[in-house]
Amino acid sequence: MNEMENITILGIESSCDETAAAVVLNGREVLSNVINTQIDIHKKFGGVVPEVASRRHIENIDIVIDEALSQAGITFDDIDAIAVTYGPGLIGALLVGVSAAKALAFALDKPLVPVHHIMGHISANFVAHKNLEPPFTCLVASGGHSHIVEVEDYGKCRVMGRTRDDAAGEAFDKVARVLGLGYPGGPLIDKLAKEGKPDAVQFPRVKMSGDSLDFSFSGVKTAVINYLHKLEQNGETYNKADIAASFQEAVTDVLCEHTIEAAKRSGSKLIALAGGVASNSALREKMKCEAAKHGIDTIYPPPVLCTDNAVMIACAGYYGYLNGERADMTLNAVASLDLEG
Ligand code: KG4
Ligand code: ZN
Numbered sequence: 539m540n541e542m543e544n545i546t547i548l549g550i551e552s553s554c555d556e557t558a559a560a561v562v563l564n565g566r567e568v569l570s571n572v573i574n575t576q577i578d579i580h581k582k583f584g585g586v587v588p589e590v591a592s593r594r595h596i597e598n599i600d601i602v603i604d605e606a607l608s609q610a611g612i613t614f615d616d617i618d619a620i621a622v623t624y625g626p627g628l629i630g631a632l633l634v635g636v637s638a639a640k641a642l643a644f645a646l647d648k649p650l651v652p653v654h655h656i657m658g659h660i661s662a663n664f665v666a667h668k669n670l671e672p673p674f675t676c677l678v679a680s681g682g683h684s685h686i687v688e689v690e691d692y693g694k695c696r697v698m699g700r701t702r703d704d705a706a707g708e709a710f711d712k713v714a715r716v717l718g719l720g721y722p723g724g725p726l727i728d729k730l731a732k733e734g735k736p737d738a739v740q741f742p743r744v745k746m747s748g749d750s751l752d753f754s755f756s757g758v759k760t761a762v763i764n765y766l767h768k769l770e771q772n773g774e775t776y777n778k779a780d781i782a783a784s785f786q787e788a789v790t791d792v793l794c795e796h797t798i799e800a801a802k803r804s805g806s807k808l809i810a811l812a813g814g815v816a817s818n819s820a821l822r823e824k825m826k827c828e829a830a831k832h833g834i835d836t837i838y839p840p841p842v843l844c845t846d847n848a849v850m851i852a853c854a855g856y857y858g859y860l861n862g863e864r865a866d867m868t869l870n871a872v873a874s875l876d877l878e879g
Contacts, residue, residue, distance in 0.1 A: 545859060548606065548617045548642075549852025550599075552635030553627025553655050554682065555579075555586045557598040558848035559606035561617075565856030566665055570609035571842070571849045574598045581721050585711065592630035599638045606848070614642070619649040621855020624865070625872030626682065627655055632871035640867055651855040652865040656683055656877050657693060659812040661854040662847070666839035670810070675801040677793060677825075680813030680845075681707035681722070684753050684793075685877065686800045689810075692857035697877055698800040699751030706789055706815045709755040713762050713785050717778050727782045728818050734779030736787035736820075739765060743792050751796045758788050790821045794828050801834050809836045817841035 544564060551558040555576040561569040576594050580586045607613060622639035625632060643650035659678050664670055672689045675698075679685075684706045686699040704712070707724055714723020719730065741761050744754040762785050769776050793815075801809050809829050815821065816838050826836040843849060 545618045545856060546612065546616055547651075547852040547855045547859065548603070548620050549653075549848035549850075549855055550603065550620065550622040550635045550639050551655075551658070551846055551848040551851045552595045552599065552631050553623045553625070554631060554846055555591050556846040557595045557602050557634075558846060558851075559603045560848035560852050561606050561610035561612060562665070562849055562852035562856065565853050566668055568665060568849050569612070570606045571847060572602050572606045572609065573842075573847055574602050577722065584715055584721055586628070588628045588630055591628060592634060595631055595634035599634055603638065603642075614646050617646070617648060619651050619855065619859045621651040621653050621851050621858065623655045623658060623851050624652045624869055625655065625875035627871075627873065629871055629873040632873070636869060636871045640869060644867060649859065650865045650869065651858045651863055652869055653851045653854045653858060654875060654877060656685060657695070658850040658854045660687070660689060660695065660810070661857070662812055662839040662843040662850040663810040663837060665849055665853050666843055667837055670837070673804070673806065674808040674810050675797065675804055675806040676810045676812055677797040677816070678812045679706040679793060679815035681705060681711060683813065684755070684815075686751055686797050687877065688800070688804045688806065693854065693861055693863070695877060698803070699753065699796050701753040701755060702746075703754050703756040704759060706753070706755055706793060707813070709759045709789060710815065712759050713782075716763050716766055717781060719778075722814075724814060724818060727786055728820065730779050731783035731786045731820060734777065734781070734783030736783040738777070738780035739784040741765075741784055741788040743788055751800050753792060753796065755789065758785065786818070786820050790818065790824050793821060794825050797825065798829050798832060798834065801829070802832060807834055809834055811836065811838035812844065814845040817844040
């Protein structure tokens with residue numbers, strides 16, 4: 539790879555319910571990180587309403603970009619390239635970031651670098667761990683995705699396992715909803731679970747046939763829902779903290795087991811966590827402890843770089859820029875986008 543001195547990237551992210559822009563120097567030094575989250579707006583609906591998200595992105599995108607430049611103490615002239623998430627995600631939401639990035643690239647006559655959202659999540663680890671280099675094994679678990687990948691090089695990874703139904707974060711959000719905790723569910727379950735017993739209820743851990751490392755989280759979600767319905771029908775009370783802890787235990791057990799197995803198969807000595815679910819305290823602790831038994835280290839970014847942000851997009855964009863990846867004005871948003879190839 540052709541390393542150059544002082545490359546300043548403006549990253550733009552709008553794939554779900556965060557409008558974000560950030561300026562990152564040489565892929566790893568954060569000059570600004572602006573995130574406008576719409577959580578309070580979507581909360582009352584119990585989840586993200588795509589049309590509402592798109593409109594909010596439109597209202598906020600210019601403000602967020604200006605703020606990112608201003609916090610970094612730079613102007614548009616100082617930027618070397620613009621990196622933008624073009625998929626996967628909500629199509630209307632993605633389009634706002636992609637259109638803004640295209641407009642800027644055209645007006646400023648600067649290169650435009652397309653970034654895969656999941657590659658962005660993985661790249662948050664490069665920002666958090668300045669000496670990190672591929673290869674390593676990465677678990678990317680968020681509200682929309684759950685993948686185990688071998689990161690072979692910057693911007694290049696091999697998928698070793700993925701969810702066949704719900705994403706891990708989606709399961710957290712749905713279980714939180716039936717427990718009446720609110721949205722987004724992950725952080726609320728994480729907090730409540732600290733007061734509960736993880737072995738109070740034995741929820742299922744789904745194992746695929748053969749040697750597949752794929753996940754299935756819809757079963758455990760349904761098991762929790764059925765369990766609660768049964769108790770309610772019988773007029774029995776239950777301890778929400780115990781349910782939260784037991785559900786979290788079941789999900790994190792599977793995430794850890796499959797990821798450690800993937801690392802062993804790749805001969806990897808390092809596991810990185812990424813995505814919103816990577817801020818889960820039980821997952822972090824368990825992965826660290828269980829992986830260590832196999833001589834494998836575990837790292838993760840701080841929570842603010844686990845959930846959606848544009849620093850991770852600018853970082854991934856930096857490596858894409860060095861690799862010569864460029865998009866032209868035909869770049870479009872793509873709702874479903876494979877990670878490989
Ligand atoms: O990466 P992200 O911000 O957006 C997507 O790309 O989907 O992830 C959001 C997801 C939500 O499902 C949220 O409930 C989950 O990450 N999450 C957590 C925690 N913090 C966020 N899940 C479990 N424990 C947490 N502490
Ligand atoms: Zn995400």
